[in-house]
Amino acid sequence: MEGKGKGRSYLLKYEGLEELFWRLKENYRLIAPKLKGGVILYSEVESLGELPFGYRNVEMPGFYRLDRAEGFFTYTHPVNSLKAFLHPSELTLMKVKISDGGLEFEVCYPEGNFCFFDVRACDLFALEVLDRVFVHKNSHPDSYYRKLREGAFVVAVNCTYATSNCFCTTTGTGPEAREGYDLLITELREGFLLEAGSERGGVLLESLENKREAREEHLLQKRERLREAEALMERHFEIEGLPDRLYGRMDSQHWKHIEKRCLACTSCTQSCPTCFCFDILEKNNLELRESERVRVWDSCFSPAFATVHRYNIRQSVHSRYRQWLMHKFAYWVDQFDLSGCVGCGRCITWCPVGIDIRQEVKTVIREG
Amino acid sequence: MLVCGSPYNLKEGLVVRLIRECENVYTFHIATEESAQPGQYNxxxxxxxxxxPITIASKGEGYIVHTVRAVGDVTRHIDQLKEGDRLYWRGPYGNIWELEKAFGRTLLLISGGLGLAATRWVFEEALRSPVRRLLHLYGSKDYENLLYPYLYEDWSSKAEFHIILGRSHPHWKGRVGLITELIEELELEEDTVVFTCGPDPMVKACVKLLERKGIHPENIYASLERHMKCSVGTCGHCMIGPYFVCKDGPIFRYDLIREYFEREEV
Incomplete structure (x- = not known):
């Protein structure tokens, strides 16, 4: 059966999936969801069995729990995102040494060679967003991000479930993985439907032994399963034209209402798969002969983020929240030709006071 | 994807000349053949x-000029450099003053405090350009903090260069007051082009007055100062509305930035 991607589509049993996993493992560092400390986290994995098959993440504003469920890819996206691997929370950019009368610089490049296994539509879209921020829409492409991203093999998985915090149907980013993957898995009743999204994905798929050709009914089943996930999500607001509506609401009284709840803790920006802001720190040795220039995640909620002459331009917490939300949904579109929100709902789950960005957007554009 | 050089690679140059401007402010001439244009920074x-981020104050044969006020950890360190020391930097970054806009018209420069470092080079270029009338107003908080006093004689002989101080001084025979007082007295054509750099409140007050005098914000350009870490539009610190000051600026046409610049805490 010809899939919509490159080449034929196949149906795999668990053995086929394992074969695929080992084939990828030969050539890549495999990053996949894994149970860790009571949550599902993207981690480096050694075997397919390490994936949290049969677990289900239940998420609500400020709430996260794992349940059991029937099946394999029964969860949604992990707590962390691929940002943790492509734009690490701490990355040494260069080492600087004092030498005879001058300085010596050694640029440090991190090792990539990743295969991201089990990437959901929201995180796939986040990859596209980060690609634009660091490389495609940047006149000084970031060589560090490039090095980590270069050649990364992406195995996407279609979501057949959504948590109450998921809103990818609102942002138009899911639940179906549409592009940016090499292979796409959809879990069906009788196995796993595999479709190729790239030349190399197609070649790998063809080379697998444990597979059989998919039929029309399997592609229909895929549609059904995606509809199951879609049915769990409501449309919260119209994304089309949202930037213009938000630009008209910068003086809304509602921002101040958010300040009564927001702790400016930076949880939202840390958990967001697209928030890219960073600081560059100097890590010096005690002899002051060597110094490392280290890039670390920063947040527009930090008290010193927009400091000019020792004064942060955004003193109030509501101005920081406004900066974050306006950036995500409005400024981002002007800067990178796409929205910065992928509808994953991480910021809602990990906000300690359960601020729901969907609700805040709705209220800001409604009440003015 | 090809791996290219790190955007954080630094260049090296010797401090060939050091000038003490005033307390905590030094001007460095750095030997380099790097190209740069007025308005840009390193x-x-x-x-x-x-x-x-420090504006390029001027450029001569084989060197660039930086004026640095020791206000933070980095600048305090840089101000300790002596002639013959090496300075490391990356750049140039940012956009440039659109001097051609002022050809055949009146060009008014308004500089406040250290903002003069950002307008000095374009002023020097304007002196050699077909600008019909060239005015430069410079406000300094006091006599002790005047920048580039060794250039005033030359500037005054070639253009209408006026200084106003925030407070009087026994050695000062000129004007004392606010820079807006100098603007108030000017007769300006409606198509006058304005370049300004100074503290945010000064810029806002000047624009308000200029508009009252019939000058359209489309013809006013302001060089802004914001927190910067990467200077290549990636770290997010310098954002003002949808703009990254580091790469979309530091110079903005006022009508485009007003919405964000004048609103509190944007």
């Missing part, structure tokens, strides 16, 4: 301290 690096 990220100056201090070992173990970090980087600071």
């Amino acid at each position: 990220m100056l690096y201090a070992f173990g301290m970090g980087e600071a």
Whole structure:
């Protein structure tokens, strides 16, 4: 059966999936969801069995729990995102040494060679967003991000479930993985439907032994399963034209209402798969002969983020929240030709006071 | 994807001349053949301290000029450099003053405090350009903090260069007051082009007055100062509305930035 991607589509049993996993493992560092400390986290994995098959993440504003469920890819996206691997929370950019009368610089490049296994539509879209921020829409492409991203093999998985915090149907980013993957898995009743999204994905798929050709009914089943996930999500607001509506609401009284709840803790920006802001720190040795220039995640909620002459331009917490939300949904579109929100709902789950960005957007554009 | 050079690679140059401007402010002439244009800035690096965005104050044969006020850790470190020391930097970054806009018209420069470092080079270029009338107003908080006093005689002989101080001084025979008082007295054509750099409140007050005098914000350009870490539009610190000051600026046409610049805490 010809899939919509490159080449034929196949149906795999668990053995086929394992074969695929080992084939990828030969050539890549495999990053996949894994149970860790009571949550599902993207981690480096050694075997397919390490994936949290049969677990289900239940998420609500400020709430996260794992349940059991029937099946394999029964969860949604992990707590962390691929940002943790492509734009690490701490990355040494260069080492600087004092030498005879001058300085010596050694640029440090991190090792990539990743295969991201089990990437959901929201995180796939986040990859596209980060690609634009660091490389495609940047006149000084970031060589560090490039090095980590270069050649990364992406195995996407279609979501057949959504948590109450998921809103990818609102942002138009899911639940179906549409592009940016090499292979796409959809879990069906009788196995796993595999479709190729790239030349190399197609070649790998063809080379697998444990597979059989998919039929029309399997592609229909895929549609059904995606509809199951879609049915769990409501449309919260119209994304089309949202930037213009938000630009008209910068003086809304509602921002101040958010300040009564927001702790400016930076949880939202840390958990967001697209928030890219960073600081560059100097890590010096005690002899002051060597110094490392280290890039670390920063947040527009930090008290010193927009400091000019020792004064942060955004003193109030509501101005920081406004900066974050306006950036995500409005400024981002002007800067990178796409929205910065992928509808994953991480910021809602990990906000300690359960601020729901969907609700805040709705209220800001409604009440003015 | 091809791996290219790190955007954080630093260049090296010798401090060939050092001028003490006033307390905590030094001007450095750095030997380099790098190209740059008026309005742009460099990220100056201090070992173990970090980087600071500093405007390129001028350029001569084989050197660039930076004026640095020691206000933070990085700038305090840089201000300790002596002639013959090496300075490390990356750049140039940012956009340029659109001087051609003022050809055949009146060009008014308004500089406040250290903002003069950002307008000095374009002023020097304007002196050699077909600008019909060239005015430069410079406000300094006091006599002790005047920048580039060794250039005033030359500037005054070639253009209408006026200084106003925030407070009087026994050696000062000129004007004392606010820079807006100088603007108030000017007779300006409606198509006058304005370049300004100074503290945010000064810029806002000047624009308000200029508009009252019939000058359209489309013809007013302001060089802004914001917190910067990367200078290449990636770290997010310098954002003002949808703009990254580091790469979309530092110079903005006022009508485009007003919405964000004048609103509180944007």
